[in-house]
Amino acid sequence: MTFTFAATLAERGFDVELTIAEGETVALLGPNGAGKSTLLNLIAGLIRPDSGRAVLDDRVLFDVPADAQGARAASNAIRSRWMPPHARGVSLLAQDALLFPHLTVLDNVAFGPRSAGVHRAEADARAHGWLRRVDAAELSARKPGQLSGGQGQRIAVARALASDPGLLLLDEPLAALDVSVAPAIRRMLRDVLADRTAVIVTHDVLDAFTLADRVVVLEAGRIVDIGPTRQVLDRPSTQFAAGLAALNLLLGTASAYGIRTDAGSHVAVPVGQSLPEGARVGVAIRPALVSVSATEPFDPALNILPGVIIDLETRGDLIRVRTDHLAADVTPGVVADLDLSSGARVWLAFRPTDAVAYLL
Amino acid sequence: MSVRNRTNESSRNRRRSVGVLAIAAVAAVAAVALAACSSPTAEEPGATSASSTAASGLEGSITVFAAASLKSTFTELAAEFETANPDATIALNFAGSSDLVTQITEGAPVDVFASADEKNMAELTDGGLVDADAPVDFATNVLQIAVPPTNPAGIATFADLAKPEVKTVVCAPQVPCGSAAVTVEQATGVTLAPVSEESSVTDVLGKVTSGEADAGLVYVTDVIAAGDAVTGIPFPESSEAVNTYPIAVVKASKSADVAQAFVDYVSGDVGRYVLESAGFGKP
Amino acid sequence: MPGRRSSSYAGIPGWVVIVAVIGAAFVVLPLAAMILRVNWAEFIPLITSESSVAALLLSLRTSVAATALCIVLGIPMAVVLARAEFWGQKVLRSLVLLPLVLPPVVGGIALLYTFGRRGLLGQSFEMLGVTIAFSTTAVVLAQTFVALPFLVLSLEGALRTVGTRYEAVGATLGARPTTVLRRITMPLVLPALISGAVLSFARALGEFGATLTFAGSLQGVTRTLPLEIYLQRETDPDAAVALSLVLVIVAVVVVGLAHQAGEFTGFRRGASS
Numbered sequence: 001m002t003f004t005f006a007a008t009l010a011e012r013g014f015d016v017e018l019t020i021a022e023g024e025t026v027a028l029l030g031p032n033g034a035g036k037s038t039l040l041n042l043i044a045g046l047i048r049p050d051s052g053r054a055v056l057d058d059r060v061l062f063d064v065p066a067d068a069q070g071a072r073a074a075s076n077a078i079r080s081r082w083m084p085p086h087a088r089g090v091s092l093l094a095q096d097a098l099l100f101p102h103l104t105v106l107d108n109v110a111f112g113p114r115s116a117g118v119h120r121a122e123a124d125a126r127a128h129g130w131l132r133r134v135d136a137a138e139l140s141a142r143k144p145g146q147l148s149g150g151q152g153q154r155i156a157v158a159r160a161l162a163s164d165p166g167l168l169l170l171d172e173p174l175a176a177l178d179v180s181v182a183p184a185i186r187r188m189l190r191d192v193l194a195d196r197t198a199v200i201v202t203h204d205v206l207d208a209f210t211l212a213d214r215v216v217v218l219e220a221g222r223i224v225d226i227g228p229t230r231q232v233l234d235r236p237s238t239q240f241a242a243g244l245a246a247l248n249l250l251l252g253t254a255s256a257y258g259i260r261t262d263a264g265s266h267v268a269v270p271v272g273q274s275l276p277e278g279a280r281v282g283v284a285i286r287p288a289l290v291s292v293s294a295t296e297p298f299d300p301a302l303n304i305l306p307g308v309i310i311d312l313e314t315r316g317d318l319i320r321v322r323t324d325h326l327a328a329d330v331t332p333g334v335v336a337d338l339d340l341s342s343g344a345r346v347w348l349a350f351r352p353t354d355a356v357a358y359l360l
Numbered sequence: 361m362s363v364r365n366r367t368n369e370s371s372r373n374r375r376r377s378v379g380v381l382a383i384a385a386v387a388a389v390a391a392v393a394l395a396a397c398s399s400p401t402a403e404e405p406g407a408t409s410a411s412s413t414a415a416s417g418l419e420g421s422i423t424v425f426a427a428a429s430l431k432s433t434f435t436e437l438a439a440e441f442e443t444a445n446p447d448a449t450i451a452l453n454f455a456g457s458s459d460l461v462t463q464i465t466e467g468a469p470v471d472v473f474a475s476a477d478e479k480n481m482a483e484l485t486d487g488g489l490v491d492a493d494a495p496v497d498f499a500t501n502v503l504q505i506a507v508p509p510t511n512p513a514g515i516a517t518f519a520d521l522a523k524p525e526v527k528t529v530v531c532a533p534q535v536p537c538g539s540a541a542v543t544v545e546q547a548t549g550v551t552l553a554p555v556s557e558e559s560s561v562t563d564v565l566g567k568v569t570s571g572e573a574d575a576g577l578v579y580v581t582d583v584i585a586a587g588d589a590v591t592g593i594p595f596p597e598s599s600e601a602v603n604t605y606p607i608a609v610v611k612a613s614k615s616a617d618v619a620q621a622f623v624d625y626v627s628g629d630v631g632r633y634v635l636e637s638a639g640f641g642k643p
Numbered sequence: 644m645p646g647r648r649s650s651s652y653a654g655i656p657g658w659v660v661i662v663a664v665i666g667a668a669f670v671v672l673p674l675a676a677m678i679l680r681v682n683w684a685e686f687i688p689l690i691t692s693e694s695s696v697a698a699l700l701l702s703l704r705t706s707v708a709a710t711a712l713c714i715v716l717g718i719p720m721a722v723v724l725a726r727a728e729f730w731g732q733k734v735l736r737s738l739v740l741l742p743l744v745l746p747p748v749v750g751g752i753a754l755l756y757t758f759g760r761r762g763l764l765g766q767s768f769e770m771l772g773v774t775i776a777f778s779t780t781a782v783v784l785a786q787t788f789v790a791l792p793f794l795v796l797s798l799e800g801a802l803r804t805v806g807t808r809y810e811a812v813g814a815t816l817g818a819r820p821t822t823v824l825r826r827i828t829m830p831l832v833l834p835a836l837i838s839g840a841v842l843s844f845a846r847a848l849g850e851f852g853a854t855l856t857f858a859g860s861l862q863g864v865t866r867t868l869p870l871e872i873y874l875q876r877e878t879d880p881d882a883a884v885a886l887s888l889v890l891v892i893v894a895v896v897v898v899g900l901a902h903q904a905g906e907f908t909g910f911r912r913g914a915s916s
Binding site for chain 2: 680704725759760763776856859860862865866870873875877878879880
Binding site: 045087088090091094101102111115116157160 | 716813814815816817820823833859
């Protein structure tokens, strides 16, 4: 079930090419409006691309030549191919379970098989099987209105899988759930997605680590980062990915003495790391390893950068001090002692050995 | 303190003005409704011509309720009457005779009633609203066959209407033109199988002018009033059902002299001339 | 935000209540006045006379047929209006809803020039040996003409409210458009379909002007209850009042059913958020 996809949609500035191997789960990350839902809807067939081509396991989902865009409708119809959503074998699981409210849980899950022409008894048997897989067998006679959010999402997963999709699309499946039930559903998803071709849109880095083999970072309708989950999140190349992984990211160019950041500062790199001069590099530092001071510290062993505080945010027993360059996690005592507030000029310092530098 | 007082004052004022507003609104609704209702029922042709010198001693305004079939003739007669008697004004109200009887029974202000049949007039005399000897017969009307100008079914006689392939429309027996049709049927022994029994002459004529029906039975005056839209075919058997129109002053009239003068005018020479040119017969 | 109506702040201004009471009295008083005029001693004989029963049965029969026709034609119309996007859609919607504001007589005249003997389609029907004028079919057509907008309107609104999200899910589960319509869309808007159908039935039952103009009036064939009332009024006001009351009772029952259907939204909960 290899999936290849390429599509443009001028109206939304969307231009994405993507290949997913059989059995692979890809996490789709990106800020709001980056085009994540557009990508899912294009794959599912709920919107049409201006141009592009998608093939799922030898079946052409759509094939719209680029030059057909401006051509007359008639010739467009001849040259374009378009498979309606119901024929694609692509299931979409949304943030809301969207269970059909008038059908019982069992009928919801049996909906896919029955739509494919499977006889009632057989469809019900399959539905029961899937309900057991998601630990919801005892809910089969209920109506969706009688389910909790977590239960609803379990049923929705069972329903999506019961239609035996070649490709499963998940649009923030855990976002609407209570934090107390999300872990159980995440575990369940990990089990059912293990050998499935799937795309999961998420804002939660934990989802990406738990469920995905690969991560795609989308920004403004384009892929800005793609690779194995750990690589993308431990060594981010975009501020967005760094933010997801809760890392500071400094982008710059390797020089003879270390790294010259795009903001003009000089940063020393850990001893033993050799970076070819002139290469684009990233430096990742955990906020907890960054210290804050009101006056410039005199310590040649530290990397010291100036910053202006943007805001302060309480995170557990620490406070994150966000500046225009770096973020630092400090104790409330430090904030009080230094009298930190938005707009204040501060100095941020970190040890070269605490940073990770890498080629982009 | 003063601020607080002012606040109370203004809120009280507001409440009062809202109450006034509500009453005004209801009154306005009622006024609009009344105006809308009264205009189609009371027509006042030439009502403004009452300024010239009086030729006769008649003075006052009267309301005349007349059968719908009298609309054109009575509108004309009322205008002529007002020209002859500049100080008299006539308001006219046309509707089905039984509707008018209902309105009069319910207390509608009326001075003269002209019915399309004796039965409805009898209801008023029986009810004591009109003196038993007051009604005067002033016109008659007989049935005629109305056909589309092309006469697609080739109707020539009353018996033709009973042919199965002919679509005939009549008035329902409950209304005067329908009961007249039944009388003719009984007298001639010809039984009609109408495709529809309409509740008014207008509806019968509508079916004929639109070509839906091949023939309709209506009054000769209706055929004349319809002009070129239909062709009238007289038939001798119509004399079996002559409809007589009575007119009378209503007891409660406040301008009995004007009312009586109008009744005399209608049943006199001018009235007869106008009525005859519209197709009505002598009583 | 469903299910949050108890003990909420109402804050209705006093004058609004007063005007509302006046408005309610305006509607209820005439009905009460009519009921006061009913000749109860003769009531049963009046409404069970041959012509009354024939008119009532004809009315029920034609209204049921018209409602069925409204459902058959109205569902696709509502679906197209609510789901499709095409040029002239707004104009089309206005035209479809026109019978709502059109005087029924105008509707009757329009139907006459369409299905009448010399009408646009009537001539073709005539050649096929089908005569519509003066038949019960004509009554059903007239009633459908005036009742159809009620069904289309309430169904289209419900379709827009429900949205397309469930339909999209159904499609991605492999259901063809027809399956989605039958197994998802229609069940979701069932309450609106029921109340729309009941309203259409009520409108068909009360239809007078278009029937009078287009279908004619013959006992047992085209003379429905409203036409019978109109005719009885000429000679027997008691019968007219008695039959009016029957019509009012049927209408009240029908409106009550429509309200029930509107309340029947137990499974809507899942559709929120």
